Amino acid sequence: MKEYQISDQLLIKNYRKGNEACFEMLLNRHKSRVFTTIYLIVNDRYIAEDIFQEAFIKVIKTIKSEKYTEEGKFLPWLLTIARNLAVDYFRRKQKMPMITNSSGEDIFATLPVYEENREEKLINEQKEGIVRELIKLLPEDQREVLVLRHYGELSFKEIADMTNVSINTALGRMRYAIQNLRKLITEKEISLR
Numbered sequence: 001m002k003e004y005q006i007s008d009q010l011l012i013k014n015y016r017k018g019n020e021a022c023f024e025m026l027l028n029r030h031k032s033r034v035f036t037t038i039y040l041i042v043n044d045r046y047i048a049e050d051i052f053q054e055a056f057i058k059v060i061k062t063i064k065s066e067k068y069t070e071e072g073k074f075l076p077w078l079l080t081i082a083r084n085l086a087v088d089y090f091r092r093k094q095k096m097p098m099i100t101n102s103s104g105e106d107i108f109a110t111l112p113v114y115e116e117n118r119e120e121k122l123i124n125e126q127k128e129g130i131v132r133e134l135i136k137l138l139p140e141d142q143r144e145v146l147v148l149r150h151y152g153e154l155s156f157k158e159i160a161d162m163t164n165v166s167i168n169t170a171l172g173r174m175r176y177a178i179q180n181l182r183k184l185i186t187e188k189e190i191s192l193r
Contacts, residue, residue, distance in 0.1 A: 008074035012063060023063075027056060030075055034082045041086035044125075046132050050147065051089060055082040057162075092153055134184045142177035145170055 008026060015022040034055060039048040058081055062068045068077075135143055141163075148159045160170040 012068065012074065015063060016066065023060065026074070030078060033075070034078060037079055038082050038086045041083065042089055046129075047089060048086075051082065051085045055085050058085070088153075131181075134181055134188075137184055138177055138180055142173050142180060145173040146177040146181075149174055 006022075006025070008029075011022040011026050015026070031052075035048060035052050038051045038055070039045065042048050042051065055078070059068075059078060135146060138146065144163060145159055148154045148162065149156070154162070156167050156170045156174070160167045163170065165173075
């Protein structure tokens, strides 16, 4: 039996009218290609997953605000967003917010300006992996704000709007996330030097 495939245009049109299942169909149709595109650029599964989510959040916002006009060119538009976000990731890496441990060291270990040798690169990747694992241990509301702010580079107003809380609540969750992250580093006696 032939599978009837609804066009991206029709799915977008129906999604705008409130049919959430249409967006799920779009997501399932294109997720493999989009994720692969991102992964090939950043070469890190965790970061690729974050950027993948960020790309689809951006797509949702654009479609719902009715700013999407690329009729018939949804996939190229989506891949452009994903690629740009992946490239922006490297630019943001130099502008990460400074979150320090009890010794005053930046726990995100931003990449230095000079080119790292292979050993330094492996050490930094290991540190970043440790921090990502610690972030997973945070309560969901704190983790969400931290990821949106740090990896998504969203303003606290955007985070508040996205999570349906006040700006003060978003700021508080970020403060607690940082405090809890510092406690986890201390408790687990992790050195991020």
